[in-house]
Amino acid sequence: MKILANLYLWLNGKFTEETHSLLVDKGIIIEHLPYPVPEQYKNIFQQDFNGAYAYPGFIDTHTHSFEGGLYCSGVDLSKVKNIAEVLELLSAENAKKTKEEIIFAWQMDETLLQEKRFPTVQELDSAVPDKALLLRRIDGHSCMLNSFARKQIKELNTKNEVLKGAENDRAVRHFHSCLTDEEIIEAYQVSAKIGLQGGFTSLHTMIGDAHNSITHYELIRDNLDKFPLRFILYPQSFNISAALDAGAKRIGGCILADGSIGSETAAISEPYLNGNSRGILYQSDEFWQKFISEASKHHLQVAVHCIGDRAIRQINNVYKNISATEELRCELIHCELTDDELIGEIAVSKAVPVMQPNFDLLWGGENGFYAQKLGIKRSQIMNRFATILQAGITITGGSDWYVTPLNAMQSINAAINHHNPQERLSLTQAIDIYTKNAAWLNFEENITGQIKTGFQADLSIYSLPLETETSQLRYVIREGEIEYAER
Ligand SMILES: [Zn+2]
Ligand SMILES: [Zn+2]
Structure with missing residues (x-):
């Protein structure tokens, strides 16, 4: 049998109830085969999943990936217990940044802080005095700026320290638009x-x-x-x-x-x-x-x-x-x-x-x-x-x-x-x-979302069934390419 460059087999995965193999060509599943595979397929490139559990590639239908990606390089406040800890993290970030850079902090939930309140602008200024700071509440519907940042936004027409609604949008929009x-x-x-x-x-x-x-x-x-x-x-x-x-x-x-x-x-x-x-x-x-x-x-x-x-x-x-x-x-x-x-x-x-x-x-x-x-x-x-x-x-x-x-x-x-x-x-x-x-x-129910012949080979593969607490992600495969493999 002729071996096509794009053609390969995934072996030994639990793609449905039982272990079998998938034959994939140019990113599309063309056949479900038994495991082990019949003799004529033995020369095709093979990837063994060692009996791992495969699911159709997962699709998250609602994210704010830009903000997620941007803030992940900033200050994560999800674990702080009080305002002193917030200020300590902000101070440490302040020391790492140049004057032109913006400090993004996110995931703050004031209801989980000992003080049950947001920091004051004065407190934020003590940690970040001379660079712009944008601090967002966990739900994204409120935010705070330090004095340095407040001065940069001409349209800000409020004395409120915690910005909500239109003021929240204005502040966030301003800092997102400063990026290259x-x-x-x-x-x-x-x-x-x-x-x-x-x-x-x-x-x-x-x-x-x-x-x-x-x-x-x-x-x-x-x-x-x-x-x-x-x-x-x-x-x-x-x-x-x-x-x-x-x-x-x-x-x-x-x-x-x-x-x-x-x-x-x-x-x-x-x-x-x-x-x-x-x-x-x-x-x-x-x-x-x-x-x-x-x-x-x-x-x-x-x-x-x-x-x-x-x-x-x-x-x-x-x-x-x-x-x-x-x-x-x-x-x-x-x-x-x-x-x-x-x-x-x-x-x-x-x-x-x-x-x-x-x-x-x-x-x-x-x-x-x-x-x-x-x-x-x-x-x-x-x-x-x-x-x-x-x-x-x-x-x-x-x-x-x-x-x-x-x-x-x-x-x-x-x-x-x-x-x-x-x-x-x-x-x-x-x-x-x-x-x-x-x-x-996404109007793609006939090409993705299922492990089926004729569908894209999009797979999320785990060590154990998903509902098992100790299950680990092993591979993510998109249109036949391994995009993530556990190290
Ligand atoms: Zn949303
Ligand atoms: Zn929403």
């Missing part, structure tokens, strides 16, 4: 590496300022083949003509219908526990009606961030009235707080909830953060994976990385171990939301 093309591409390279290490072959990623600009969308679109992992791009903007000019087939991402539970800006129908606030709807019904109908007229798949029930209903009501919602697979990003009635309404609109199992892992449960903000009763109707699936709605999984970790195994386990037993997914369902359903969201 090389620095931007480098941020994506870092995130591609972290994505592979997390077991992913593809990441849906948001690019744009969530207002009028699609920022560096075209730069990344033109450099897609430079990355070892596949990025699926969302022009995260309200600018329909810019998205169309850039050749996008979708628009949106975390363009905000509301804010977050942490910042008490998620729009909910009953007030938060501590006070009268019901959060914020950032735009009017008319605004969304105009934007979504215009985008769908141009056949753009629309994605909108909506966390609270009021915001989800606002967007879903528009989706319900747009006949193309089903055909375009329009997205409800996060879709966190939903009672049964709202789930029924989503089943009618045929919109796609793009959901985050890690949110429940981090903030669910009777003593969790959601229960503190909303009370136990409402915390139990958050992130309702199982109920939503049972209603016949297709959902997909995403991490919202940088907000939560980029790790397929952790996310899938979060979905099967939901704090609320009624919302737990089976292992197969949990895998599907990161494979089959995720491929479907």
